[in-house]
Amino acid sequence: MCGIVGLFLKDQSLAPKLGDMLTDMLITMTDRGPDSAGIAIYGTETQGKTKLTVQSPKPDADFAGLAEDLGQRLGASVTQTIIDTHAVLDIPGDQFEAARAALAEIRPSVRLMSRGETLEIYKEVGLPKDVAARFNLSGMSGTHGIGHTRMATESAVTTMGAHPFNTGPDQCLVHNGSLSNHNSLRRKLRREGVTIQTENDTEVGAAYLTWKMMNGATLGEALQSSLDDLDGFFTFVVGTKDGFGVVRDPIACKPAVMAETDQYVAFGSEYRALVNLPGIEEARVWEPEPSTVYFWSHTDSPTTHEKAA
Numbered sequence: 001m002c003g004i005v006g007l008f009l010k011d012q013s014l015a016p017k018l019g020d021m022l023t024d025m026l027i028t029m030t031d032r033g034p035d036s037a038g039i040a041i042y043g044t045e046t047q048g049k050t051k052l053t054v055q056s057p058k059p060d061a062d063f064a065g066l067a068e069d070l071g072q073r074l075g076a077s078v079t080q081t082i083i084d085t086h087a088v089l090d091i092p093g094d095q096f097e098a099a100r101a102a103l104a105e106i107r108p109s110v111r112l113m114s115r116g117e118t119l120e121i122y123k124e125v126g127l128p129k130d131v132a133a134r135f136n137l138s139g140m141s142g143t144h145g146i147g148h149t150r151m152a153t154e155s156a157v158t159t160m161g162a163h164p165f166n167t168g169p170d171q172c173l174v175h176n177g178s179l180s181n182h183n184s185l186r187r188k189l190r191r192e193g194v195t196i197q198t199e200n201d202t203e204v205g206a207a208y209l210t211w212k213m214m215n216g217a218t219l220g221e222a223l224q225s226s227l228d229d230l231d232g233f234f235t236f237v238v239g240t241k242d243g244f245g246v247v248r249d250p251i252a253c254k255p256a257v258m259a260e261t262d263q264y265v266a267f268g269s270e271y272r273a274l275v276n277l278p279g280i281e282e283a284r285v286w287e288p289e290p291s292t293v294y295f296w297s298h299t300d301s302p303t304t305h306e307k308a309a
Contacts, residue, residue: 189207
């Protein structure tokens with residue numbers, strides 16, 4: 001039993017409040033997942049730059065001089081913003097692989113949480129309210145975001161086992177459920193060149209979607225394919241740079257509720273996660289159907305909603 005929340009803003013005047021709204025939603029789901037918590041925020045893009053969000057169990061030592069050391073390895077300017085146990089590194093957009101290799105050498109205890117032009121992921125072990133406070137999540141702004149409160153069933157309670165999982169540029173996933181074929185699929189995806197860092201089944205789900213999109217699928221198409229290729233039961237909420245998607249398995253035994261207004265689309269494992277959102281009283285509220293892909297995107301005007309049965 002885990003808790004999932006998500007918020008996709010149609011009205012960008014709400015962008016400064018995104019973190020505050022998501023934090024309230026996340027904390028409301030504490031009793032569904034008190035072990036650890038995480039949040040993915042899609043925020044400001046810097047042209048030509050990639051953001052690497054990294055985590056360290058000893059941030060004082062690991063983050064001291066990290067930007068300078070990494071920049072020297074890359075032969076480029078690197079900037080760094082430290083937020084508790086996490087740091088966001090801005091590197092040249094075409095140097096991700098070089099940066100990942102360099103980090104493994106110069107700071108072997110540092111772990112990569114996310115990469116992308118707009119994506120930042122913050123996650124840690126602990127109660128959602130404590131995790132949110134550590135990173136000042138309520139002060140963050142952005143266009144959309146997803147969050148997760150975890151009750152561990154498939155793997156240990158660790159930072160790396162917490163959601164969201166990022167396996168491709170600006171793409172991440174949170175999950176409530178269990179995938180039964182994750183071991184065989186993990187081996188296949190690694191052979192295909194997809195990086196998977198943990199033994200968590202959710203990361204395999206994220207990596208599967210990355211692999212499908214690497215091979216030309218849209219997020220909506222990748223989510224549709226997951227209904228055939230992933231065994232088990234699941235509710236997925238996925239973020240990309242421009243989009244926000246939801247899918248439930250054919251049985252749909254994990255709870256889910258959605259709400260849509262002219263200002264936003266929201267997701268929660270339970271309706272109580274949505275009750276403090278502005279205008280929720282006038283929202284269209286529904287339970288997402290089994291085996292159905294819901295997807296919204298900022299790239300088209302007006303905002304699109306694709307629903308594939």
